Amino acid sequence: MRRSSKPMSRKPISRRAVLKAGAALTTLVAAPGVLRAEPAPVKVGLLQPISGAFALDGDLAKTGAEYAVKEINDAGGIKTLGGARLELVIGDSRSNAEAGAQATEDLQGAGVSAVLGGFASGIALTATQAAARYGLPFIVDCAVADTITERGLKNTFRFNPNFSMATELALKNLVKLNDDAGKPAKTVAIVHEDGLFGSGLAKLMQEKLPPLGFEVLESIAHPTPARDMSNVVLRIRSLNPDLIVPSHYFNEFVLFARTLQQQRVRPKGIYAVFGGAASSYRFVNEFPEAAQGVMDCNHWGDPKNPITTKLRETVTAAGKFYAYNTPINYSLVHVFAQAVEKAGSADREKIIASLATNEFDSGLMPYGKTKFNDKGQNTSALPLNTQVQGKDIKVIYPANYAEAKPVFPINS
Amino acid sequence: MTGRGLLPVAAAVAVLAVIPFLGISGSLLNLMIFMMIIALAAQGWNVLGGYGGLSSFGHAAFFGVGAYAMAILQARYGLNAWLALVIGIALGALFGAFIGFLSFRSGLKGSYFALVTLAFAEVARILANSANFTGGAAGTILNLQSGVAFLQFADRRVFLLVVLAFVAIGLLATWWLEHSRFGAYLVALRENDQAAQALGVDVFTVKLKAIALSAALTAASGCLYAQDYLFVDANIAFGSWISIEALFAAIVGGAGTVLGPLIGAIVLLGLGELTKGLSGGIPGLDLLVFGVILVLCVAFSPNGLVTLLRRLGIERRGFPAKTAKEA
Numbered sequence: 001m002r003r004s005s006k007p008m009s010r011k012p013i014s015r016r017a018v019l020k021a022g023a024a025l026t027t028l029v030a031a032p033g034v035l036r037a038e039p040a041p042v043k044v045g046l047l048q049p050i051s052g053a054f055a056l057d058g059d060l061a062k063t064g065a066e067y068a069v070k071e072i073n074d075a076g077g078i079k080t081l082g083g084a085r086l087e088l089v090i091g092d093s094r095s096n097a098e099a100g101a102q103a104t105e106d107l108q109g110a111g112v113s114a115v116l117g118g119f120a121s122g123i124a125l126t127a128t129q130a131a132a133r134y135g136l137p138f139i140v141d142c143a144v145a146d147t148i149t150e151r152g153l154k155n156t157f158r159f160n161p162n163f164s165m166a167t168e169l170a171l172k173n174l175v176k177l178n179d180d181a182g183k184p185a186k187t188v189a190i191v192h193e194d195g196l197f198g199s200g201l202a203k204l205m206q207e208k209l210p211p212l213g214f215e216v217l218e219s220i221a222h223p224t225p226a227r228d229m230s231n232v233v234l235r236i237r238s239l240n241p242d243l244i245v246p247s248h249y250f251n252e253f254v255l256f257a258r259t260l261q262q263q264r265v266r267p268k269g270i271y272a273v274f275g276g277a278a279s280s281y282r283f284v285n286e287f288p289e290a291a292q293g294v295m296d297c298n299h300w301g302d303p304k305n306p307i308t309t310k311l312r313e314t315v316t317a318a319g320k321f322y323a324y325n326t327p328i329n330y331s332l333v334h335v336f337a338q339a340v341e342k343a344g345s346a347d348r349e350k351i352i353a354s355l356a357t358n359e360f361d362s363g364l365m366p367y368g369k370t371k372f373n374d375k376g377q378n379t380s381a382l383p384l385n386t387q388v389q390g391k392d393i394k395v396i397y398p399a400n401y402a403e404a405k406p407v408f409p410i411n412s
Numbered sequence: 413m414t415g416r417g418l419l420p421v422a423a424a425v426a427v428l429a430v431i432p433f434l435g436i437s438g439s440l441l442n443l444m445i446f447m448m449i450i451a452l453a454a455q456g457w458n459v460l461g462g463y464g465g466l467s468s469f470g471h472a473a474f475f476g477v478g479a480y481a482m483a484i485l486q487a488r489y490g491l492n493a494w495l496a497l498v499i500g501i502a503l504g505a506l507f508g509a510f511i512g513f514l515s516f517r518s519g520l521k522g523s524y525f526a527l528v529t530l531a532f533a534e535v536a537r538i539l540a541n542s543a544n545f546t547g548g549a550a551g552t553i554l555n556l557q558s559g560v561a562f563l564q565f566a567d568r569r570v571f572l573l574v575v576l577a578f579v580a581i582g583l584l585a586t587w588w589l590e591h592s593r594f595g596a597y598l599v600a601l602r603e604n605d606q607a608a609q610a611l612g613v614d615v616f617t618v619k620l621k622a623i624a625l626s627a628a629l630t631a632a633s634g635c636l637y638a639q640d641y642l643f644v645d646a647n648i649a650f651g652s653w654i655s656i657e658a659l660f661a662a663i664v665g666g667a668g669t670v671l672g673p674l675i676g677a678i679v680l681l682g683l684g685e686l687t688k689g690l691s692g693g694i695p696g697l698d699l700l701v702f703g704v705i706l707v708l709c710v711a712f713s714p715n716g717l718v719t720l721l722r723r724l725g726i727e728r729r730g731f732p733a734k735t736a737k738e739a
Contacts, residue, residue: 051698051699096653097641098641101641102442102446102685105438105439105441105442106439108439109438122551122643122645122647125643126641126642126643129556129641130442133568134438145550147553151555153556194538194542195541195647197549198549199541199542199548199549200550
């Protein structure tokens, strides 16, 4: 736009000058696209473990988030901000808590309007409080520790179900599964790793299973990493439980399932909650026999949504194995975009207010309408029950998302 | 005893104290705080490993005691943060003395001592992971609340100054060690403990005092870590990462020198951040570059970066005459 360089004149304003100015103003109003600059992009941080022990998860999450950003930008960006584009800024948490906080500081330095992700509970805990110092909105993706949303941090929201919500549903569905099959399972052995994940779950299961009619024969703990599961499986063989409830990370889960297979221990069912490998295509692909019939209650995208298929194809085409990180982070970006859209601003405070008060479509996640409570927890979030059937992972519960009927007992 | 050797120490602290007020980014400030916390842990390791020649692989045990004490005393008992800090340091020193008492009474040294410390740290990690008292595997969380009494500041530069004050105390303690009779005893038993004993040095007591001092410094670092990140779990507090960071920073910087651990921590962590920018979007490449630079550093300056500085003629009097390996 040209600016008039003419100095102010003391002459009275002529009619011609008024007409000229009027014409210029009309042109300005009539052609906003030509004269107005493109709106500033909305920067959004994605905090994921791009390197380190969880690099695989971080990579899958990034694929999902990038897909969503492209989709939103291709559809015209944020409408209430004049079509502002989303710009994804990646922060590498290096799979540890300190680097997670440091990466959050880096994202803050990059001027993002919000941070999405976190992945593991330890990282999410330090990163959300680092963000809280700047009033930077933070939406957690798949970290489950209940405490994340119980610290009174106004900036922190969690999209996924927390540990208590997930285990409650997992137990309810386990009872239903058993009842529907004529109650074949009466005894349970719990095998768990000794960290936050496994110990917490084992404790809860030991408390809750007996009142539901299951006898817990034993709870067997093992460290992570574990190199050998022979003794654990030998113990299980002697206990001969109807049902095994495992809770470990990927490698240990795979090792455990393979050892069960090698030693021909065939329980009526394996029912995992947030199982490390039970909902992993890598496991299914590499050890199809060991994986057969394994059930899990975990984060999982709506299998009937066509975008789920597209995302899975994108991940598979890149030579990777699809997992829940991709649909969660895809959906998270969409929730964020809706929050900005409804706030009509990229201002952090307004985004926090928008997240706290509005309802959002949940993208690919089976959450219906996402609604955050006063602590920042999405009250609609729920995990899905899956089972490895053939070479695929099928949703078996709840009915409105189910693709297949549960196969239980598996070794009758 | 002369105060002249204190000049580089004072200069280093002064420079570090001024940097945060030069308008640096929050990201750099956060990095500086973490650097100073690691430097303090490394200073603790240096007292025992550098001067005493008793290399520990388990300084995480002391770091963890400090971190957990800080978190639990505040979160569970509502204690004032400063009081929790003092108690955390004292508990760390006590735990150090306890491990020292058991190990030194049995005459453990060298790799045996290293393994025993490692075992203690691992036992502590497993206990902290399973006990309800520590919050189990879920860890202990501190609330974010600004105020001097909470040792949390809206302006994080103030917290950096607090951490820096502890690093300065660590520097002074090591400087004192170099110039005191106690330090001379410690170095003597590093060189040859039987000869030292023959000359009348009470080897057991000297080692015990050294491990208590070492543990106190590392526990202080644990306390400050808990206060900075407001979250502690067993793997953070007692995990092997901090034992490695502490001995790595001290050895790369120069074990058995006053400024070695500080320089080591700054270079190692600074390098880590610098190489982040060199990765060009390829995940993990920065760590590879970091590794190569580190190998080069160690290859060209095996006795620590302090000796490299000395060789380059930068140092005159500030660094001690000889490092552990040179001596």
